[in-house]
Amino acid sequence: MRLTLLAGLVFMSTTPVLASDDVIGTETTFQSPNGLAERCVRIAQIPGGKYSSSDLKEETAFCQIDLYxxxxxxxxxxxxxxPGMMIYDVSDGNYAMDRxxxxxxxxxxxxxxxGLAKTDLAKFKPTMNASGTSGTFSPSALLYYHFSRYFDATVKVPVTVWRSMDAQMHLSEVARPGLSISGHNRSARxxxxxxxxxxAADQNPDKYSPTDELFTSDRQQIFGVLTSSPGHRYGSEINGTRKSGWGKGQNFDFQETPAxxxxxxxxxxxDAITDGLAKGARDPQIARDLGADTAPEQMVxxxxxxxxxxxxxxxxxxxxxxxxxDFTPYYYWVENGEVKHKxxxxxxxxxxxxxxxxxxIRRTNLNDNDAGGRVQYANFxxxxxxxExxxxxxxxxxxxxxxLDQDLQSKGPLFEWVSASVGLNEGQIDQIVKNTSLATGILKATCEAGNLRFDLSPNEFFLTGAVVEQQIACGA
Incomplete structure (x- = not known):
């Protein structure tokens, strides 16, 4: 196992020419049947991030998986x-040790x-943005995982690590079977x-462009991320009716949900909760999916x-x-003046x-995070x-x-992390910097106009049935 220290970032180029396998973190290596050294990398923690013991345990578990x-x-x-790869534990059951x-x-x-295995261990997802495919960019899931810990987010974002795999083993074990099986499903175009x-790319990496987004620098391995996606899919009460079609339409529909x-x-x-529930339920589909008597605590x-x-x-x-x-259901209650959950x-x-x-209470899972980070993607x-x-x-x-905006503008530790940790190229780094600046400017303007209430504290609301609005400086 090799550890590349985050402190070493300052000595590295902060603007790699291409998105690549040049990632930073704690590495575990495995040998493929062809003798290649595959890597699993627990990406270095983002400065200021809050990681739980379960986060670190799950990262470790992912990087202990020997694919062979x-x-x-x-x-x-x-x-x-x-396309992706599901990884299963077959140490027990009808297929015990029968890979x-x-x-x-x-x-x-x-x-x-x-259901036929002892359990599932992880999902491997590589980048895929060829013509006719669904947009997938593996560093995106890494960005969401680590930035959610920087923001200490309430929304649950799954643990994710970087992983490479021998391209010829991927071809024989996964890609060719995947092509055959998916070819029988008309809905899986x-x-x-x-x-x-x-x-095609596993046989000849030059078939995929840009090659460095999918293959290691030696062109012998494909890379992506290992993650897991627990949870159940929300209906229209959160995801919206989607009646206006893909793109801007369904994103406007999303903004008509109660929350x-x-x-x-x-x-x-x-009052905002009451208004949101009343207006959102005017749509019959949302009313059905929402159900009766949605608790104010759920709304917060x-x-x-x-x-x-x-x-x-x-x-x-x-x-x-x-x-x-997606969501996962939890029970919440107050005990001895503290919010408990199970x-x-x-x-x-x-x-x-x-x-x-x-x-x-349904707690939100943000599992599908693979269509961000590329300049070519539409920012809906x-x-x-x-x-706004x-x-x-x-x-x-x-x-x-x-x-975050102040750090990125001054090229501080967070900028160094973004620039060197997950293999982004110069344009992708620049996009994050610009989007963060724009987002900060939008919310600052709303704050300065007196139109932004700092009152979203679910635990406080659960304890007292109300939240005391915080007064903070808009430029804080």
Whole structure:
């Protein structure tokens, strides 16, 4: 295991010519059957980031996965729009230690094979932006993971690490089977197009451009990220009706959901919640998905999570957020003056292990974060003016954004991290700097006009039923 210290960033070029495998962090290496040294990199922590013990444990677990171990099986992900690789633990069950049998039989079903394995270990996602495919950029997921820890976000963003894989092993183990399986699914057109390109590129890396976004500098390995995507997909109550079609239309629909409407309200928090619920439920589909008696506590969680999503998506030029927001149910209650919570096993109340008064709260998971970071992507948070419409925000989120902008402008430690840690090129770095400056300017203007309330504190609201608005300097 090798550790490259973050302090060494100042001695490195901060503007690499191309996006690449030149990433910084703690490395673990594995040898492929062809003798290549594959790398798993726990990217160096972002300065000021708050990482939990479970974050670090999960990073470590990802970088302990030997893709060729007898107890590990890999399957092509042939559902949804982008190609990837699912990694399973087959140390127990019907396919115990039978990697070959699992890959031959379970993978060929063309769906998640978790039920046939002991469990799933991770998902590997490479970059894929060829013609006819769904936009995927692997450094994007790394940016979301680490920046969510910088912002100490309420929204749950999954742990993500960098990983390379022998291209010839990827070709035989994953890409060719993925092309075959996806070819039988008429609804998987973009997924199949991705597999076509991966097969061609694994055989000849020059087939994919820019090559350095997909292959290591020696052109012998493909790289991407390892992550996991727990959670359940929200309906129109958060993702919007999407009736206006892909692009700007569905992003405007997203802004007509109850929590987003509450964020847009200039009224105090309690009244904004009431308005958001009433206006959002005017749409029959949203009313059905929302259900009756949505708790104000749920709305405050949603409002804070959505405000964080908009900030992150604006900074990274995310083009594929709407329709891809998930949740995990938790029980929340107050005990001895403190907010307690426990992950719920089911979606309906009835867990005898929690107090009878516990509320079932859906906590938002931001799992699908692979369509940001590239200059070529459409920034729908920007083009549909989501930030301009916000009237409620957490003071902490605002202050961290202002501090981030100041650091990026002065080329401080955060700028050095962005420039050297995840393999971005000069244009991609510059885009993050410019978007952060623009986002800060938009929210500062709203603040200076007296139109931004710093009142999004879910725990305080859960404890007292209200939030005392914070008064902070707009330039803080």
């Amino acid at each position: 171990a007898p107890a590990v099986a890999v399957c092509p992900k042939t559902w949804s729009t982008s 070959t049998g699992f890959e031959r039989n379970a993978c060929s079903e063309g769906k998640s094979a978790k 973009m997924n199949n197009a991705g597999w076509q390109m991966l097969v 987003f409407l509450a964020l847009r309200s200039e009224k105090p928090l309690a 969680f949603w409002m804070k999570e959505l405000s964080e999503i908009v900030v992150l998506d604006f900074i990274f030029s995310q083009q594929d957020r709407v329709g891809n927001i 992950k719920a096993k089911h979606h309906e109340p009835g867990d005898a292990s929690v107090p009878a008064q516990a509320k079932l 948070a920007k083009s549909t003016q989501m930030l 419409k916000l009237r409620h925000m957490s003071a902490d989120t605002y202050q961290k954004l202002v501090a």
